Structures are given as C-alpha cells and as structure tokens.
Amino acid sequence: MSEPFTVPYTVPISTYRVQLTPDFGFAEVAALAPYLRDLGVSHVYLSPILQAEPESRHGYDVTDHSRIRAEFGGIEGLRALSATLSEHGLGVIADIVPNHMxxxxxxxxxxxxxxxxxxxxxxxxxxxxxxxxxxxxxxxxxxxxxxxxxxxxxxxxxxxxxxxxxxxxxxxxxxxxxxxxxxxxxxxxxxxLRVEDPEVFDATHEVILGLVEEGVVDGLRVDHPDGLAEPRGYLSRLRAVSGVWTVAEKILIGSERLPADWDCDGTTGYEVLNRITRLFVDPAGSKPLVELFVTHTGMPHDYATVVRRSKREVIDLFFAAEVDRLHAAVGGDRETLVELLIAMPVYRAYVVPGEPVPEVSASIVEAAGQVAAARLPEGAPVAETVDRVLRGPADAVVRFQQLCGPVMAKGVEDTALYRWYPLACLNEVGGEPGHFGGTVDEFHAFAREMSPTTMTTLSTHDTKRSEDVRARLAVLSELPEEWAAAVGEWSAKVSFDPALDYLAWQNLMAAWPIGPDRFFGYLFKAAREAKTSISWAAPDPAYEVGLRGFVTRAIDECGASVAEFAAGIEPYARSNSLGQKLVQLMLPGVPDLYWGNEITDFSLVDPDNRRPVDFPLRRQLFAGEGGFPWDEAKLAVTTQALNLRRRLDPASPYVPLEAGEHVVAFARGERAVAVATRLPVGLARRGGWGSEAIMLPHGTWHDLLTGVEYTGRIPLAHLLSTYPVALLEGE
Incomplete structure (x- = not known):
C-alpha cells in the first residue's frame, strides 16, 4: 500500500470555474450550491473578485485592490457565498491578478x-x-x-x-x-504592477490574504505569472503568507516543464488539454488536411515559417517601445535582439539576476541564439547579446524575460494560430498545430509523471474553442476526403477572404447550430487577430460589410448542408467528447470543469465562451427529465467521475492498461479503471471491436455508467456496447 497523500493544506478534489459578471454575482453562485455538490465538485473556482471596471465581464481589469467587487455583492456577499457553499461541503478558489491593473x-x-x-x-x-x-x-x-x-x-x-x-x-x-x-x-x-516590491505586494494582496486567513478562500489561481519580474520569488512569497493550494497560469510548450523551484502546486492545465486533444486526433490526417488548408488559403506548408513571420510583425506593430527599453538595458545591436526574441520557443527561460543561470535556461536562450544567427548577417553580435540577457545587468535580464511572453502570446496565440489552421482543434493556447496526433504510449508516459496537485482542464475562459467543438474537429482528421468534398461544395457557393474562409467552415460546422451574430463576432475577431486583411489597429469598414455578407450567405445557403455534415459525424464526435472528458476527469491532478461543460457546449473564443449558462436546463437533465442523448451521456460521465474522485486517493498511481490502438485505458491504483474509445471512424471502418478484449486488474469491477459487473478479461464489444467509455470502480 502506498503512503497516504498529505500536504499541509487542503487540496481540492475538483473545481468548477464560474464566470462572475454584474448579472451573475455571489448570490447567483450561492443558489447553485446544491447542484454543484450533487455534481461532485469540491470547490467553486471564481473569476477575479476584486473591484474592477463596473461593466467588466471578466474582471481582469482591476481598479482597486482594497475592495471586493461591488457589482457581485461586495465583501458581505462573498462571505455569505462562502458560508452557503460550506454548508454544502464546498470551498472557494479565487483567481488573482498580480501582474497588472x-x-x-x-x-x-x-x-x-x-x-x-x-x-x-x-x-x-x-x-x-x-x-x-x-x-x-x-x-x-x-x-x-x-x-x-x-x-x-x-x-x-x-x-x-x-x-x-x-x-x-x-x-x-x-x-x-x-x-x-x-x-x-x-x-x-x-x-x-511591481509586485516584486514588498510594499506593493502587501498592499495589493492584503484583502485576498485576509480572506484566506478568515477561511473564506481556500486556494488561489495566479494569473499570468510570466509577466512578473521574478515569478519564482513571487510564488515563494505568496505561499509563505497564504499557505494554501496554489496553481499558476503557466503555458508549457512541447517538452517544457514547470520550473522545479516554483512554490506552487502546478499549472492551470493547458499542457494536459493539448495532450488529451492530440490523443483523439489521427496522425494520418496530417498530410491531406495540410494540403487542403494550403490549397484554400495559399499559406505555407510549414507552421514554423508562419510563427516566425507573425512574431516579426507583432514586434514591429506593437512592441517597438518595449524593444527600445530593452535595447537600452542590453546595449549592442537592436536587430540581433529582435531576432533573438523571435527565435525564443517558449514564454520565458526563468533566469534570475545575480544567480547562476540554470542549465535548462541557458540551453533555451543559446539555442535561440543559434537560430537567430542563421538569419542575421555574418558577424552579428549574437553570442554577446545572449550573454547579456542571461548574465548582464538585472534590468537587461528581467526586461528580456518579461518581453518574451508578450511576443509569444501576440505572435503565436493571437496571430499565427489564426493564420495556420489545417485542423483548428490543435490551435489551442500552448498547442502545436503542426503536431498531429499522438500515440497512446506517449500519453501514458506523460500521465504517469503528472502531479496529484496540478490542475487539469479541457475548457477555460481563454480557450480558443470549447472541448466539444474540438471533439467535432478531431473527427476531421479521420475523414479528410469527406471534409474536403464538403468544404469544396460550400466554398463554390460562398467565398470571401481566402485567408479566413477555411477557418470559417471549420468553426461553422464544429459550433453548429450557431446564429449569424455569434458567427460574425467570432470571425470578425479572428480576422483582426490574423492581421492578414484587417487588424485591431487598422479597421476597414468595407471588409466588415463584406464579412457580414459572407456570414449571412454561408448560413442561409450552406446551413442545411453544414447541419447534415455535423449530424453525420455526431456519433464519432460524441465518442471523442465522452472519451476526452473521462480521461481528463480521471487523470492524476485536480480536474477543473468550466461552467456549463458538464453537458455539451459548442462555444468559440471569448467573449462567446463567457455567455450565460442555462443552469435550469442542467438541473432538469440532472433530475433525469429527458434531453439530448449526448447531453445525458456527458452529464452521466461527468457526475460519476467527479463523485468517484471523492472516494479515490489523489495519490493513486496511474497504471496504463494494455489495449488496442482504438482504446486508451488506465487504472488509478486499485480503485478505478477508465476506458475510452479513440479514433472511432477507423474503428467503425474496420467493422468494430471484433474479438478485442481488455484484461482488468484483479478483483470485481462495477461499471458506474451501466451498473454491470466485470471480472478478468472482457470483450471490448461488450464493455463498450452502451457507451464509448467505461468507468469502473473496484470492490
């Protein structure tokens, strides 16, 4: 038997993210307490609660650190919410914004x-x-x-x-x-903000820390630590004075890992989201979908080329003043500094002035220097520039670290991901759209190393698309020919902007049904982010009129065909949806459920994904009063998994179970087994499960979704006959 998992503070079993607005404050959240308790979550995770712009729909625009936001009900409303939640066995996690006002x-x-x-x-x-x-x-x-x-x-x-x-x-x-x-x-x-200054830290955190001490807040989510002068020092100070479970909104890319010396419990889960998404994408779809994308858009085959161009453009458009300030601190050649910023593959390398440079940090910046050198004239002072940003004056080191993140965020998240999108479900925060799919063995290796305290997620207030939109898009990786035919038909009827049309068709289908206002809002934002025809800084009224016309015609003339295509792939999309949900909820870590996503949600990027949630519908479904079969199934998977988590030791090891290419299966210690179908189109084309079976760990296992008991070796055709997933609890 493993030792019990213990830490000197409460770690949530699971969280439920709520977007507070002037129309949905503390009292409205309190009314959800019985529902959330029965759903199975342990903590309600609130968007920022300090005083912000009165009309703000997100709360990251803080105006006053000394007050709880009046529009939500103020400090007394928050205390009342905490008391109500406590009566139902629920706690509170708060989202804090230390980087800016x-x-x-x-x-x-x-x-x-x-x-x-x-x-x-x-x-x-x-x-x-x-x-x-x-x-x-x-x-x-x-x-x-x-x-x-x-x-x-x-x-x-x-x-x-x-x-x-x-x-x-x-x-x-x-x-x-x-x-x-x-x-x-x-x-x-x-x-x-300069929270590295102890007086500024104390003043801007006094209210939040008071709520922690009072027992109103049980944990913290730290927004954008990469913007700070020294994230490690900030998190260390925060932990010392708060002593609660804390996760950081840190975007990890590829093999990058959270710095080992950060005093926090993990990230907010984007790296997990991207790994899960790739698990349900067929790598065989890469070549035909990239070719289809290039044909429709005229963009390069190579994603890296688009990233490089996008970073260069945003530096020229937005960050000239920041580069000038950095250049004044670093000295040397400005263009060399720019190329080094462009070549940085991650948001930050985590170098602390006056301390020995960590080997991993040095290797990241030095490798970026080699990439930059290949693009610069011979004799450019690359080595000197690299040395200055690693070991130079404190201002040079810190400014370089703080500018890498904005260049990545604006160049990649808000530009390249809107320009290069052969399969848009891969275009997520921290995602690598050029990396199609992933093997089950790769996923198992990743999951076995996961911390039991880090947050996991599938949808957030910042995701480009909700999890169910991505579930539909993942199906296209298995149906590239059918998708190409559909897009060809729609494009022949309606076209507007080659740089945008193919993105429009993907999202119209994946978010269907969607009305013209929502669809236009998404595309207008996408066009401005892509900056290929218009941008936030360079509007074009004529383009806006043309885009509205495209939206109207696309829905009017192609809507029936789009709906037919979405209906045709629904069994496969549903399989992906339930599979990714089960995997996320049963992985090691603290699963976060973004509000409303206990059933299907087909939202696009903010503000679309911050629309009000229909809780009466969800309560009705929870009471078993009918509904869309996909909704019923997703709610059942969510509820059973969250409640099983309450009975599961969070330190239960992740144990891969051997199965075929169309299954991902694992045990959590001796208490739980999760089995999910993957690549369902390929499974159907080969005629189903046939004689494939899975060997369950020793003992008797109860399927929480169907009520059936199993022992030993079970045919997959039997285990997955009702749902494309199975959640088993050991007796």
Missing part, C-alpha cells in the same frame, strides 16, 4: 494611478507601477484624432478620458504609440 476611462477610476499622474515620482503610489520615467514624464497613449484636450478646472478632458490638470507628470500621445509603462501584452489599458 487597468487604466480606466475616465482615468480617475484608478485612484492609485491618478495619484501617480498627478504627482509623478512624488506620489506614494509611484513604486506601484512599472513606469519608464526617462524624461520625467510617462507617455499615455490616448490621442486618436485632431480634437484638442480641454482643461476643466483641475481636470484635463479628452473625449471620455480625464487626467489631472496641469499635465506636469504625464504626456498624452497617439494611441498607436507604445506607452511609457510595461503593459499586459499589447493592451495599453492594462498597466504593469
């Missing part, structure tokens, strides 16, 4: 920032913000036309903006110009 409109909405704009470096809040005080004034990018700012008493007004008057300590500049402060990616309305 908002620059609101009017700017007086952020009192700390207003003080800095008014009094400059003499302000008691001057140390809060990561400001470049070169020249004595901070650039505020707001000017967008020929209108002159107007003095109004002690306020300077420009349209809806307001600044202290006179303008002694700031400078209003064109909105396209880089600001005089570190921002969140390219978002000038979010100003970077």
């Amino acid at each position: 908002t620059v609101p409109v009017p700017e007086s909405g952020n009192a700390a920032l207003w003080s800095v704009l008014k009094d400059g470096q003499a302000s008691p809040y001057a140390s809060w913000f990561d400001i470049d005080w070169t020249g004595g004034k901070v650039n505020m990018p707001v000017i967008g036309d020929d209108t002159e700012p107007v003095a109004d008493g002690d306020v300077l007004r420009y349209h809806d903006h307001a600044f202290p008057f006179p303008d002694t300590h700031y400078r209003l500049v064109d909105w396209r110009q880089g600001p005089g402060y570190r921002r969140f990616f390219d978002v000038s309305s979010l100003i970077g």
Whole structure:
C-alpha cells in the first residue's frame, strides 16, 4: 500500500470555474450550491473578485485592490457565498491578478494611478507601477484624432478620458504609440504592477490574504505569472503568507516543464488539454488536411515559417517601445535582439539576476541564439547579446524575460494560430498545430509523471474553442476526403477572404447550430487577430460589410448542408467528447470543469465562451427529465467521475492498461479503471471491436455508467456496447 497523500493544506478534489459578471454575482453562485455538490465538485473556482471596471465581464481589469467587487455583492456577499457553499461541503478558489491593473476611462477610476499622474515620482503610489520615467514624464497613449484636450478646472478632458490638470507628470500621445509603462501584452489599458516590491505586494494582496486567513478562500489561481519580474520569488512569497493550494497560469510548450523551484502546486492545465486533444486526433490526417488548408488559403506548408513571420510583425506593430527599453538595458545591436526574441520557443527561460543561470535556461536562450544567427548577417553580435540577457545587468535580464511572453502570446496565440489552421482543434493556447496526433504510449508516459496537485482542464475562459467543438474537429482528421468534398461544395457557393474562409467552415460546422451574430463576432475577431486583411489597429469598414455578407450567405445557403455534415459525424464526435472528458476527469491532478461543460457546449473564443449558462436546463437533465442523448451521456460521465474522485486517493498511481490502438485505458491504483474509445471512424471502418478484449486488474469491477459487473478479461464489444467509455470502480 502506498503512503497516504498529505500536504499541509487542503487540496481540492475538483473545481468548477464560474464566470462572475454584474448579472451573475455571489448570490447567483450561492443558489447553485446544491447542484454543484450533487455534481461532485469540491470547490467553486471564481473569476477575479476584486473591484474592477463596473461593466467588466471578466474582471481582469482591476481598479482597486482594497475592495471586493461591488457589482457581485461586495465583501458581505462573498462571505455569505462562502458560508452557503460550506454548508454544502464546498470551498472557494479565487483567481488573482498580480501582474497588472487597468487604466480606466475616465482615468480617475484608478485612484492609485491618478495619484501617480498627478504627482509623478512624488506620489506614494509611484513604486506601484512599472513606469519608464526617462524624461520625467510617462507617455499615455490616448490621442486618436485632431480634437484638442480641454482643461476643466483641475481636470484635463479628452473625449471620455480625464487626467489631472496641469499635465506636469504625464504626456498624452497617439494611441498607436507604445506607452511609457510595461503593459499586459499589447493592451495599453492594462498597466504593469511591481509586485516584486514588498510594499506593493502587501498592499495589493492584503484583502485576498485576509480572506484566506478568515477561511473564506481556500486556494488561489495566479494569473499570468510570466509577466512578473521574478515569478519564482513571487510564488515563494505568496505561499509563505497564504499557505494554501496554489496553481499558476503557466503555458508549457512541447517538452517544457514547470520550473522545479516554483512554490506552487502546478499549472492551470493547458499542457494536459493539448495532450488529451492530440490523443483523439489521427496522425494520418496530417498530410491531406495540410494540403487542403494550403490549397484554400495559399499559406505555407510549414507552421514554423508562419510563427516566425507573425512574431516579426507583432514586434514591429506593437512592441517597438518595449524593444527600445530593452535595447537600452542590453546595449549592442537592436536587430540581433529582435531576432533573438523571435527565435525564443517558449514564454520565458526563468533566469534570475545575480544567480547562476540554470542549465535548462541557458540551453533555451543559446539555442535561440543559434537560430537567430542563421538569419542575421555574418558577424552579428549574437553570442554577446545572449550573454547579456542571461548574465548582464538585472534590468537587461528581467526586461528580456518579461518581453518574451508578450511576443509569444501576440505572435503565436493571437496571430499565427489564426493564420495556420489545417485542423483548428490543435490551435489551442500552448498547442502545436503542426503536431498531429499522438500515440497512446506517449500519453501514458506523460500521465504517469503528472502531479496529484496540478490542475487539469479541457475548457477555460481563454480557450480558443470549447472541448466539444474540438471533439467535432478531431473527427476531421479521420475523414479528410469527406471534409474536403464538403468544404469544396460550400466554398463554390460562398467565398470571401481566402485567408479566413477555411477557418470559417471549420468553426461553422464544429459550433453548429450557431446564429449569424455569434458567427460574425467570432470571425470578425479572428480576422483582426490574423492581421492578414484587417487588424485591431487598422479597421476597414468595407471588409466588415463584406464579412457580414459572407456570414449571412454561408448560413442561409450552406446551413442545411453544414447541419447534415455535423449530424453525420455526431456519433464519432460524441465518442471523442465522452472519451476526452473521462480521461481528463480521471487523470492524476485536480480536474477543473468550466461552467456549463458538464453537458455539451459548442462555444468559440471569448467573449462567446463567457455567455450565460442555462443552469435550469442542467438541473432538469440532472433530475433525469429527458434531453439530448449526448447531453445525458456527458452529464452521466461527468457526475460519476467527479463523485468517484471523492472516494479515490489523489495519490493513486496511474497504471496504463494494455489495449488496442482504438482504446486508451488506465487504472488509478486499485480503485478505478477508465476506458475510452479513440479514433472511432477507423474503428467503425474496420467493422468494430471484433474479438478485442481488455484484461482488468484483479478483483470485481462495477461499471458506474451501466451498473454491470466485470471480472478478468472482457470483450471490448461488450464493455463498450452502451457507451464509448467505461468507468469502473473496484470492490
């Protein structure tokens, strides 16, 4: 028997992410308590709860760290929610935002920032913000036309903006110009905080830590730690003063792993999401789908080429001021520095000024240097630049680390992934769309190394597509010829922008049924992110009109055919949906369920995935009052798996079970077995399971989905006759 899994704080069994809004606050969450308890989760995971812009639908635009958000019910509403949840055996996880605050409109909405704009470096809040005080004034990018700012008493007004008057300590500049402060990616309305300063840390965390001490909050999710000056130091300080379960929103790519010296319990699970998605994608679909994509779009075959071009473009478009500030700290050749940023394959290498450079960190940056050298003129000072960003002055090291993330996020997440999409289910945060599929053995090897405390997920508020949209898209990897024929038919009827049309057809089918407003909203955002025809900074009203026409015609003229195609692949998509859900919920770690995804959800990127959830429908289904068969099956898998997790030792080892290519199966210690169908089209084409069987571990096993008992060697045709998955509990 293994030793019991123990840590000096409570680790959630599972979490349920809720998106708080002015229309859905603490009281509305409290009303869900009985439902969530019966669903099987142990903790409710709240989106940011500190005071933000009053109309904010996400809460990451914090304006005041001293208050719980009034629109949700304030501190008393949160305490009441905690008490109600506790009565039902549920706890609270809070999402915190240490990296930035908002620059609101009017700017007086952020009192700390207003003080800095008014009094400059003499302000008691001057140390809060990561400001470049070169020249004595901070650039505020707001000017967008020929209108002159107007003095109004002690306020300077420009349209809806307001600044202290006179303008002694700031400078209003064109909105396209880089600001005089570190921002969140390219978002000038979010100003970077200096939480590395102990006084700033204490002031911005006082309320949250008070709630932890009070027992209202049981755990923390840290937003975007890569933006901080020193993530390791921040997490160490946070753990020392909070002492609760903590996960970090860290995007891991490929073989990258969470730094071993981070004092947290794991990530928010994007690396798990991407591994699970690939498990249900057929590698054989790679060549025909890439060819189909290239034919329709004219884009390169090579994803890496698109990434390189995209990073170059976003640096030129958005990050000139940041590169200038970094160049001033690093010195040397600016173009060499730019090429090094472009070549970085991850969000950050984690070098701490004044400490020996970790071998893995040095190897990442040095390898990027070799890639950069191949693109630069002979004699470019690559080695010197690499050495400066690894071992140079503290400002050079930190600024380089902090700029790598924005270049990756804007160049890859928000540009390349909207340009290169042969199979869009692979285009997820941290995903590698050029890497089709994965073997069961590779997945088992990954899962065996997973921590029992890290978070796992399939959908989040930031995913490009919900899990069930990805489940449908994964089927296309097994049906490239049928998909090519369908797209050919639709494209012959309706076309608009070659760089966008093929993405449109994938998402129209995978999110079906979807109305014109939702579909247009998604495509308009996708077009602006891709930046091939329009962008956020370069709108084109004529393009917008044309896109609306495309959306209307695509749905009106091709909607029936799209619906027919979606219906035709439904058995396979349903299999993928249930399979990936079961795998995620039964892996080691703390499974997170994004609100509403206990049944089918066909949402696209935000804000589409932050729409209100129909909880009355979910309660009705939970009560067994009919519904869509896919919904019923997904709810059954979710509920049974979450409740089984309550009876399962979180440290139960992951034990792969031998099965054929169309199955992924594993045991969790001696208590649970999960079996899921994969690549269901290929399975059907070969005539089903035939004589294939699976040997269960010793003992008697009860299928929680069907009620049937099994022992020994079981034919898969029997085990998976009702559902494409099986969840077995040992007796």
